[in-house]
Amino acid sequence: MKSNKVLDAKGLACPMPVVRARKVMKEMETGEVLEILATDKGSVADLAAWSKSGGHDLVKHTEEAGVFTFWIQKG
Amino acid sequence: MTVQPMTASTIAKKVVNQDPFFILDVRNEDAFADWKIEGKNIQYLNIPYFDLLDGVEEILEQLPTxxxxxxxxxxxxxxxxxGEMIAEEGRAVHYLRGGMKAWSEHLEPVKIGDLKDVGELYQFVRIGKGxxxxxxxxxxxxxxxxxxxxxxxxxxxxxxxDVKITHILDTHLHADHISGGRKIAEAVNGTYWLPPKDASEVTFAYESLEEGRTITIGDTTIAIQPLYSPGHTIGSTxxxxxDTYLLSGDILFIDSIGRPDLAGLAEDWVGDLRESLYKRYKELSGELIVLPAHFMIIEELNSDGxxxxxxxxxxxxxxxxNIESEVEFREMVTGNLPPQPNAYQQIRExxxxxxxxxxETQREMEIGPNRCAIR
Structure with missing residues (x-):
């Protein structure tokens, strides 16, 4: 999937994946897609809930070899 | 001011003492609704941490002084x-050291009583998971x-x-938590006992818990008598x-009874459950002190925890x-079952x-309440 920006949050524990994602997202335009890579299992539920709370759209997420990848479209 | 850690042990004591305190739970709303620290005099506020990243000013007035x-x-x-953000605003505040993970794993030992001749019985209360x-x-x-x-x-x-662990027993094959029985048996070179009907698929050696096979500890005066009581699982013992205590496993709790569906179909075992509770248990002395494998609600705790x-x-x-009609009993234990415990199939396996x-995976599998009871 195409993204406008990639955030590597691998190895970071909660709350850092969300804190970083929020910071990057602030500098992006509505409609643009942020791709996030994370290894913290808790980030799956947290990024979904954060997207919902912030009005963003979690378009897709995958897991491969312990790495979670998220595509979130700014709302 | 800085945020101070508070241990799960300290919080467990507050819960047992029914002390009033305030929890600001910053997990997702789903996680909070599913499972939280329970206590009689706890007040709660649930706001996910990501909604507080801009500052905590807005919630300060909701925090008690x-x-x-x-x-x-x-x-x-x-x-x-x-916690640091709140402390920066000049407020005294703690955080739960290790989070809900530590809360789920905390065990509080409580002495239940002395045995007749020589000996004691202790209960380990896993207060976060029940x-x-x-x-x-x-x-x-x-x-x-x-x-x-x-x-x-x-x-x-x-x-x-200063005692040697010689026997390790499980009343049944658990579905809500991972048993430490086999690991302890290996560590102390003790004997691990399981009900054979629950153990048909296990991959390791065990001793068969069967009615009539009495297990003795220390001297011959202390006897553990197995009593076959199926219903929660087919092997439940x-x-x-x-002659004083009845360790009831997941068949009978203080204010609830075991659910019959975690290892199969509720319909298959509802008859066994009724038979165990309404016939086998009924024949026992009413003076026996029931010690179950779970509690479901914090009100089931005695004043000493x-x-x-x-x-x-x-x-x-x-x-x-106290459900006289068999039809009504069947309806209660099969008709309106609560959600199953998290990852219960993987836990059984x-x-x-x-x-x-x-x-780490074991921790994740055990997240949440035990959900073994029907009330």
Whole structure:
């Protein structure tokens, strides 16, 4: 999937994946897609809930070899 | 001002003492709704940490000034962050060290009583998840019943009492938590006992818990008598200890009864469950002190933090023991079952030895309440 920006949050524990994602997202335009890579299992539920709370759209997420990848479209 | 850690042990004592305190839970709303720290005089505020990243000014006035405030999250990282923000505003605040993960793993040992000749019985209250384990001690030896996977707690406790663990028993194949039984048996070179009907698929050697096979600890006066009581699982076995205590496993709780569906179909076992509760248990002395493997609600705790009740009292007060109509009983235990415990199939397979998840995965599998009861 195409993204406008990639955030590597691998190895970071909660709350850092969300804190970083929020910071990057602030500098992006509505409609643009942020791709996030994370290894913290808790980030799956947290990024979904954060997207919902912030009005963003979690378009897709995958897991491969312990790495979670998220595509979130700014709302 | 800085945010101060508070241990799960301190919070457990507050819950038992019914102290009033305030929890700011910064996990997701779903996680909070599913499972939280329960206590009679706890006030709660649930706001996910990501909604507080711009500052905590807006919630300051909702935080009390006359009670301890504990910020809680899954592992502790977010609670420290939010706690620091609150402390920067000049407020005294704590965070739960280790988060809900530590809360789920905390065990509080409580002495239940002395045995007739020489010996004691201890209950280990896993207050965050509602699991109960037991240690029966006599003449330098100990048996453990329904151990959790925090095996060090039991092994260290036996060391401080200067007793040798010789027998480790599980009342049934658990579906809500990972048993520590096999691991303890290996560590102390003890005997691990399981009901054979629950163990048909296990991948390791065990001793068969069968009615009539009495297990002795220390000297011959302390007897653990297995009593076949199917219903929660097909093999579920209760124990009568020292003619005084009835370790009821997941068949009978203080204010609820076991659910019959976690290892198969509720319809298949509802008859067994009724037979065990309404016939086999009914024939026992009402003076026996029931010690179950779980509690479901915090109200089931006694004032000393233990969970127990006389069988006679339970027959008078526990709703699940007082449904005259078989049809109504069947409807209650099959018709309106609560959600199953988290990852219960994988937990069962782990307890059979088929899966060997690492510790972190085991923690994740056990997240949430036990959900073994029907009320």
């Amino acid at each position: 006359d009670q301890d405030i504990v910020v809680v999250c899954a592992k502790e990282g977010s609670s420290i962050m939010v 699991c109960l384990s037991y240690m029966i001690v006599s003449n330098g030896e100990a048996a453990i019943v329904d151990a959790t996977r925090m095996t060090d707690v039991f092994i260290d406790f036996a060391k401080t009492l 209760s124990f009568i200890v020292d 233990s969970v127990s009740g006389k069988l006679g009292t339970l027959f008078a007060e526990n709703h699940g023991l 782990t307890n059979m030895g088929k899966l060997t998840p690492d510790e």
